[in-house]
Amino acid sequence: MSAIDTDSNSNSNSDMNSNSHNKTNEWWIFAVFFSIIIIANAILLGSGSLKWGWSGVGIMMAAAFTIGLYSFLYQDNPLFKMAEHFYVGIATAYLIIVTWYSVILTDIIYALRDLWSQPFSSTIFWQMMAIILPTMIGLLVYTRLVPSISWLSRITFAVIIGFGSGLAIPNAINAYILEQLKPSMMPLWTSAGGIAWGALVIFFGVITTLVYFFFSLEHKGVIGKTAKIGIWFLMISFGASFGYTVMARFSLLIERINFLFRDWIPLING
C-alpha cells in the first residue's frame, strides 16, 4: 500500500514538474511566434506590400490565425490552442449576432411591431398568434434552468422533432424513392439495337446495393454473393467520391497558400 502511495506521490510530483515545464515552453513558443509575426508585418508595412488600415490589420490577423491553425499539423501547441479558442469564440459571437438580427429582430420583434400598428382584425390576430405561439414554445427551452419545471422543455423538443419528421418523411419518399426510381428504369437496349451499358450497370448496381442493405436475411448463399457485388459497387462509388472530395480539399489548401503568399507576403505574382 505504502509503495503505491509513494508511486502516486512521485507521479504527481513529476506531473507538476512537467506542467510547469510545459507552461514555460508555451510562453517561449508564444514569444517567438509573435516576434516573427510582428517583424514580418513591420517589414511588409515598411515596404508598402501591406497597407495600414482595417483591411491591412485583417490580413495580418488572418495570416497569424491561419499559421496558428496549421501548426496543429506538427502537434497540439499553444498557438493552435489560441487560434482554436479565438475561432470558437468568434464563431459563437457571430452566430448570436446572426440569430439576433435575422431571427429575433426580423421574424419576431419587427414582425409583431408591424402587425401591432395595423387595425385589429381576425386575420391580424391569427398572424400575431402565428408568431407568438412558436416563440412561446421556443422560450420553454429556458425552463431547463429551473429544475422543477424543466420537463416543459420537452414540449419544444417534441414539436421540433414532430414538425421535422412530418416535413421530412413525404419529401424523403419523393427524393429517395421516386426521384431515384425514374432514372433507374431505363431501356437496356439502345435505339440502334445495342446494349445500353450505362443503364445495365445502374440496373445491377442499384439492385445489388439494395440487397446489401437488406437486414432481414443473413448474408449467406445467393444473398451473400449479391450483397458482396453490392458492396463492390458501393466501394467503387466511395473511391470516386473520395478522389473528387480530396481534389476539392486541395483547392481549399491552394486558396489558403494563395492568401498567405499573395495577399500577405507577396511571393506569388499575378
Add this chain to the structure above:
Amino acid sequence: MRNLFYLIFNFFLLTPCLLFVFTSVFTSVMTMTITTTARGEVDVLVPLTVPEGLQLIDKPNDNGQALMLLWKKNSSANSSAPENDKISYEIIIAENQNGPFFPVGKIIAPFKTKYDFPQLFGYAKENKEYYAFEIKGYTKPNEVKAGEVKEGEKPKTTDVLLSPNVTYYVKVKVLEEISTTPLKFNEKELNEVLSATTKGNWFATNKTNSVLILIFLTVVIMLYIYWAQRNPHGLFIRKIAGLDAMDDAIGRATEMGKMALFVHGLRSVSDVPTIAAMNILGRIARKIAEFDAELKVSHWDPIVQQVSQETVKEAYIEAGRPDAYKEENIFFAAGDQFSYAAAVEGVMVREKPAAIFHFGYFYAESLLLSETGAQTGAIQIAGTDAFTQIPFFITTCDYTLIGEELYAASAYLSREPKLLGGIKGQDVGKVAIIAVLILGTIFTTCGWERFSQLFWP
C-alpha cells in the same frame, strides 16, 4: 391466430398495392380524357402566325396563385412555326374584362410544352403537342400624382402576385421580328379575351404515388411493430460488425480509465440522422453508466445538446447510476462547422479518449475529426448517411456504419419493437422497390413506359 394474422397482413399489404395501381391507371385515363376534351374545344381560327387553340386554365395542383396559358403546336405547313425564334408572344392580364391590362411578360422561343410540366399534366405523349406558359403575376405601375414623375424618368412599378379565387382576363399580343437592325416588330393583338379563375387545390394529384407508398410503408411497419411486440425475439436482424465492436470500445475505455467521446454530426434535432444518432447515444450512455466509465458528448447545435442531455440522463437513470451523470460533459463545442472541428480536435488531443463515436450527418469536417481521433490512438466507430463523407470514415475509423446501417443500428442494439418493426417494414419496402425496378426496366426496354411512369415523381 397466426393464420388470421397472415390474412390481415396480406390484406393490408395487397390492398394499398392494388389501390395504388388502380388510382394511377384511373388518373392516367382521366388525364387523357381531359386532354381530348381540351383539344375538342379548340375553335379559334387565327391568322398564320397566331397561336392555335389558346386556352387559359387554373394551374392544377397549386395553392391557387397561378394560371396556365396553353396553345397547340402550329400544324399548318405554310405558317411560321411557333418554334421560330422570330415569333414571340406578349401576355397582358387584367382583373376586369375591359381592363386595365398589365404586362405579364414575353414568351420567347424555345417554348415549353405541357410535357415539361409533368407534375401538372402527367407524362402523356399528347402533351408534347401543346405549349404551356405559367402566369404567376404581373407588373403594375405605381399610382403617381401629376408632376411627381420627372421627364425622362421611368415610372416605378410593383410586381403583383396572382391571388386565389379571382377571375383574371388575359390577352395575347403576337410579335414578329421583321428586322434586327434597327429592331422592328410586326405586332398583332388578338381580339379574344381569355378568362380563368384561380383556385387552390386541396389534393396534389401528382403526389398520389407518394401518398400510396407512404400508406403502404406505414401499414407494413405498423404490422411488423405489432408482430415484434408479440414476439420480440422472433424477428431476425443480421449482424452489423461495427455495433458488436461498440461494447469492446466502451470496455477498453473503462479498462484504460479514459473517457469515451461521442461526436454529433452537423444537423438539427429534427433531421433523421440526428434522431438515429440520439438512439445510439442512449445505448452507449447506458453501457458507459453500467461500466462506470466517463462519457463526453460534443454538439454543434444547442437544441441537439439539450436533447442529448435528456437522453444521457435517462440512460444513466435506467442503468441505476443517476449520481454518475454529469451535465457539463454533454457540452456545446461551437456553432460553426470548422470551429466545431477545431474545438473537438482540441478535446481529442488534450483528453485522449480511448473510444470515439462519430454518429450523425457530417460534412467536410469528417476527415479532420476522424483523422485526429486516429492519431490519438482511440478506437473509432462512425456512422453516417452522408454519402460523400463515408469514404473518409472508412479510411480513418476502425468500423463504419454505412448509410442505412446507421438507422438499423439503434434497432439492432435495443431490440425495441418499434425500431425492429421499422427496419423490417423498410426491408419489405426494399423488396417492393426491387420488384418495381425489375418490372419497370423490362417494360421500358419493351417500349412500354406507362408502368414506370406510375412511379415517377
